[in-house]
């Protein structure tokens with residue numbers, strides 16, 4: 392069926408009807424965020440979400456499988472986290488911990504000390520370090536765990552800084568001037584402080600709090616036994632400044648933290664959820680629609696990338712209910728392990744090398760919970776896509792969905808940022824479609840992504856509900872084009 396006839400087919404009409412009358416996008420998002428929560432690879436939430444998504448696709452009649460990407464060396468899940476300051480400073484503490492870092496041993500309270508920056512300072516303060524929360528002054532990479540490890544490069548650098556500080560402290564003698572010390576690396580005396588009995592480390596971080604992961608556990612496969620035993624706390628910078636002042640003045644401040652971070656021994660497998668509807672005319676040609684199922688767990692991943700998963704799943708459901716018969720095969724992929732380095736898209740490519748030449752285009756929804764406002768396509772496809780877009784403009788005139796002409800783009804020299812770059816890297820056309828904050832809600836992706844604000848509430852239902860039927864119509868329209876995406880027009 393040529394696209395012109397397709398645009399008025401009963402399947403498309405049915406999707407247009409469902410867009411307004413039976414749109415379940417927000418229901419999927421509710422389950423992802425509010426039942427499962429943050430879904431990092433290696434978490435119970437991730438395993439549950441994978442199973443749930445598979446079951447949904449099955450119920451909608453898809454051929455679906457969990458494709459293993461790899462194993463996490465340990466599993467990690469969060470309970471709640473609370474903290475407060477008492478004494479000279481009284482406040483409920485606003486903080487987070489990176490994932491794959493330690494929690495407390497029940498509620499633990501203690502006084503506050505500044506991190507010793509030299510061996511001499513450590514020896515002088517050793518008794519005070521026992522049972523203390525240690526404030527780290529060195530700037531660190533936002534969101535990540537404290538740098539540590541036993542790599543030669545790391546140890547050499549740390550020891551050089553420590554040596555420099557030791558010599559300076561020696562010269563300074565009785566009164567140590569901390570402002571002169573080298574503070575380019577935190578926790579120079581990490582092991583000694585832990586041995587001395589510190590309760591944990593506290594760093595300053597801007598709000599909204601951003602909490603990522605410990606890359607030694609995640610990327611270097613640290614085992615259950617190698618996990619640090621004390622918490623690594625990222626505290627709101629305003630509160631940190633108050634505590635730092637109090638500690639510098641040696642005032643009486645007590646902190647209590649109760650952080651429930653749970654590990655389990657691995658290996659814990661994680662997967663891509665892959666659902667397929669066979670093409671009626673070109674079963675060996677593919678249109679891919681994807682989003683990533685994993686999400687950081689400082690919040691519940693509504694924006695990055697729950698909104699993408701919800702829209703992709705609802706698009707799949709709509710196509711199934713509408714009994715769409717695409718001419719090319721449509722593959723829906725919920726990628727795993729995106730946040731740990733696009734692991735799911737890289738794994739799919741590696742396992743499907745024979746299909747790559749026959750992928751027409753990959754659509755990825757992972758740039759925020761915004762509505763679709765257009766699609767820039769190679770010149771030779773503009774006319775056909777004008778037809779494809781007709782029903783979209785009809786249901787959503789307010790978003791003024793436009794087909795534009797795409798200039799050929801440079802192929803990226805490595806996969807980065809999001810799963811569609813993995814496809815582009817391999818020479819496969821891939822697009823997030825054009826999105827915009829059309830109604831001016833003031834959405835700023837950078838202020839939500841990977842922060843405590845990334846939850847169900849950050850997704851605008853009207854925007855989000857538009858995205859699923861648009862994805863469904865674009866995917867079906869693309870599967871029924873007269874030809875595959877011309878790669879020589881897509882790339883330079």
Ligand SMILES: [Zn+2]
Nearest residue numbers: 683695696757
């Ligand atoms: Zn993402």
